[in-house]
Amino acid sequence: MNLKPLGDRVIVKPDEAEETTASGLYIATEAKEKPQSGVVLAVGEGRIDRDGNKVEVPVKVGDKVVYGKFGGTEISVEGENVLILRADDLFAVFE
Amino acid sequence: MNLKPLGDRVIVKPDEAEETTASGLYIATEAKEKPQSGVVLAVGEGRIDRDGNKVEVPVKVGDKVVYGKFGGTEISVEGENVLILRADDLFAVFE
Amino acid sequence: MNLKPLGDRVIVKPDEAEETTASGLYIATEAKEKPQSGVVLAVGEGRIDRDGNKVEVPVKVGDKVVYGKFGGTEISVEGENVLILRADDLFAVFE
Amino acid sequence: MNLKPLGDRVIVKPDEAEETTASGLYIATEAKEKPQSGVVLAVGEGRIDRDGNKVEVPVKVGDKVVYGKFGGTEISVEGENVLILRADDLFAVFE
Amino acid sequence: MNLKPLGDRVIVKPDEAEETTASGLYIATEAKEKPQSGVVLAVGEGRIDRDGNKVEVPVKVGDKVVYGKFGGTEISVEGENVLILRADDLFAVFE
Amino acid sequence: MNLKPLGDRVIVKPDEAEETTASGLYIATEAKEKPQSGVVLAVGEGRIDRDGNKVEVPVKVGDKVVYGKFGGTEISVEGENVLILRADDLFAVFE
Amino acid sequence: MNLKPLGDRVIVKPDEAEETTASGLYIATEAKEKPQSGVVLAVGEGRIDRDGNKVEVPVKVGDKVVYGKFGGTEISVEGENVLILRADDLFAVFE
Numbered sequence: 316m317n318l319k320p321l322g323d324r325v326i327v328k329p330d331e332a333e334e335t336t337a338s339g340l341y342i343a344t345e346a347k348e349k350p351q352s353g354v355v356l357a358v359g360e361g362r363i364d365r366d367g368n369k370v371e372v373p374v375k376v377g378d379k380v381v382y383g384k385f386g387g388t389e390i391s392v393e394g395e396n397v398l399i400l401r402a403d404d405l406f407a408v409f410e
Numbered sequence: 411m412n413l414k415p416l417g418d419r420v421i422v423k424p425d426e427a428e429e430t431t432a433s434g435l436y437i438a439t440e441a442k443e444k445p446q447s448g449v450v451l452a453v454g455e456g457r458i459d460r461d462g463n464k465v466e467v468p469v470k471v472g473d474k475v476v477y478g479k480f481g482g483t484e485i486s487v488e489g490e491n492v493l494i495l496r497a498d499d500l501f502a503v504f505e
Numbered sequence: 506m507n508l509k510p511l512g513d514r515v516i517v518k519p520d521e522a523e524e525t526t527a528s529g530l531y532i533a534t535e536a537k538e539k540p541q542s543g544v545v546l547a548v549g550e551g552r553i554d555r556d557g558n559k560v561e562v563p564v565k566v567g568d569k570v571v572y573g574k575f576g577g578t579e580i581s582v583e584g585e586n587v588l589i590l591r592a593d594d595l596f597a598v599f600e
Numbered sequence: 601m602n603l604k605p606l607g608d609r610v611i612v613k614p615d616e617a618e619e620t621t622a623s624g625l626y627i628a629t630e631a632k633e634k635p636q637s638g639v640v641l642a643v644g645e646g647r648i649d650r651d652g653n654k655v656e657v658p659v660k661v662g663d664k665v666v667y668g669k670f671g672g673t674e675i676s677v678e679g680e681n682v683l684i685l686r687a688d689d690l691f692a693v694f695e
Numbered sequence: 696m697n698l699k700p701l702g703d704r705v706i707v708k709p710d711e712a713e714e715t716t717a718s719g720l721y722i723a724t725e726a727k728e729k730p731q732s733g734v735v736l737a738v739g740e741g742r743i744d745r746d747g748n749k750v751e752v753p754v755k756v757g758d759k760v761v762y763g764k765f766g767g768t769e770i771s772v773e774g775e776n777v778l779i780l781r782a783d784d785l786f787a788v789f790e
Numbered sequence: 791m792n793l794k795p796l797g798d799r800v801i802v803k804p805d806e807a808e809e810t811t812a813s814g815l816y817i818a819t820e821a822k823e824k825p826q827s828g829v830v831l832a833v834g835e836g837r838i839d840r841d842g843n844k845v846e847v848p849v850k851v852g853d854k855v856v857y858g859k860f861g862g863t864e865i866s867v868e869g870e871n872v873l874i875l876r877a878d879d880l881f882a883v884f885e
Numbered sequence: 886m887n888l889k890p891l892g893d894r895v896i897v898k899p900d901e902a903e904e905t906t907a908s909g910l911y912i913a914t915e916a917k918e919k920p921q922s923g924v925v926l927a928v929g930e931g932r933i934d935r936d937g938n939k940v941e942v943p944v945k946v947g948d949k950v951v952y953g954k955f956g957g958t959e960i961s962v963e964g965e966n967v968l969i970l971r972a973d974d975l976f977a978v979f980e
Contacts, residue, residue, distance in 0.1 A: 501589045691779045786874045
């Protein structure tokens, strides 16, 4: 991806919403629950704290992360819907 | 759990809502009161304060904690509903 | 009480609402005014201020305190309704 | 008064609302304007500023003060309605 | 005036609202525009900034000042309606 | 102008709203778009930052500036409608 | 452009909204999605942080940037609609 997040932002590709329920029924688009996890595509340089020290983003490209339902902003880049979030809007990372 | 909270967040497994009243009557799901206590499943690394010192999360895995009704965000991890909260949204810990 | 408040929080047992009016009439539950005073059951360790010094909670177990109508969060612990408040939500203490 | 305000709070006894208009007519209770002045009954120890210095409350017991219409919280202490305000909610003092 | 503003507050006597329009017509009370200028009657001691230095109020008794439509609080002192404002709510001073 | 802005405020004379459209049609007063540019009439002394250093206003009398639609407060001074804005509400200056 | 942004602001020329859909259909003006990317036309001097150090704007004239749907303020300069944003409202830059 040739898009570089600014500051402590990260770009995340959200996981696909489930197409079928656990019992195999197809789920209509508008009933699909918005996923709250995805894969990190790009990370910013980090931010400068009050004492002038750099605070790096705590995740790296390829990490699978969990974020809040209302975190971040959706943008369309090269036909792909991605999410730009601040590092602080990331809740957890899969190890 | 292979999910690592970021910063000063913790993952809590909420206690089950009571299935019966004190007098033994069954409580319908929608009438059950949402529990405000649970068990800590994972804790983050803590946060960095303004002077650059690390502030650790004041609870550990296995602690039973009390939190606010509106604290945290529910997420579903591996089919299990858990709560991600900031350390400051935890009110008290059972000793 | 085996519940330890975190940070600068305190646990308060609210005074009973008055059962009768000054002239001796019984007051129905829903008309009782919510008490704004109670007794301190447990206090947290205090909080760390911006310079890294510990700020202790200004009340101790057994103190009778006054707090705001909307201060704190009610929780039920071992069948007892108690209030968890931040130290700053306590207004005054009886001497 | 055996009630000690915490921090930079003060307890004020509001002046009585006027019983009659300038021209001598009686004013019904619900039409009386809520007074915005009163007498200081008790003052707290003050607060600690960011540099760890104590900032004392700028009024003393017995001072007559002016405060905002929406400042403070009314509480009933020993059958008396008093107001608990933060020092910063006091606007002016009569000399 | 025997009323001393606390902190960085000032007491201002608002200018009279215009009684007549430019063309000489009388303006009914409810249609008069609320004046946004007045004369300073009293000033507080100033406030203490974060470094412990005193910041004085930038106007003095007798100055004619301009303030915002919604700045300050009206109070009635000795039968006179005056305005208590923070120094920062004053916009400009006539030289 | 004998009106001195306080702190980091500036007084701006808004540009006249266009009287005619590009194609020459007259625009009724209520349909005119509120201008977002004007000329600086007066500037304050600037403000003191957290370290006690003076921060000067970044524009001078006579500068043509651009500001936000909702920035500042309109006041009428000597029959002239001007705008009082904080320096930070100025967006850009014409060079 | 002879317009200089103040502080850490930048002026961005938004990309044109798509005139046709992917399948070639014309899109009516009111149905066009507002673009969230554009080209930087001018940048401010940057801002001064709490320690008195200058923080430069992280983009330069000619950069293609991505910003939030609700970031910035539209103004019309010399017949051209441009956007004035704070550096922090820029999300990412194309490399």
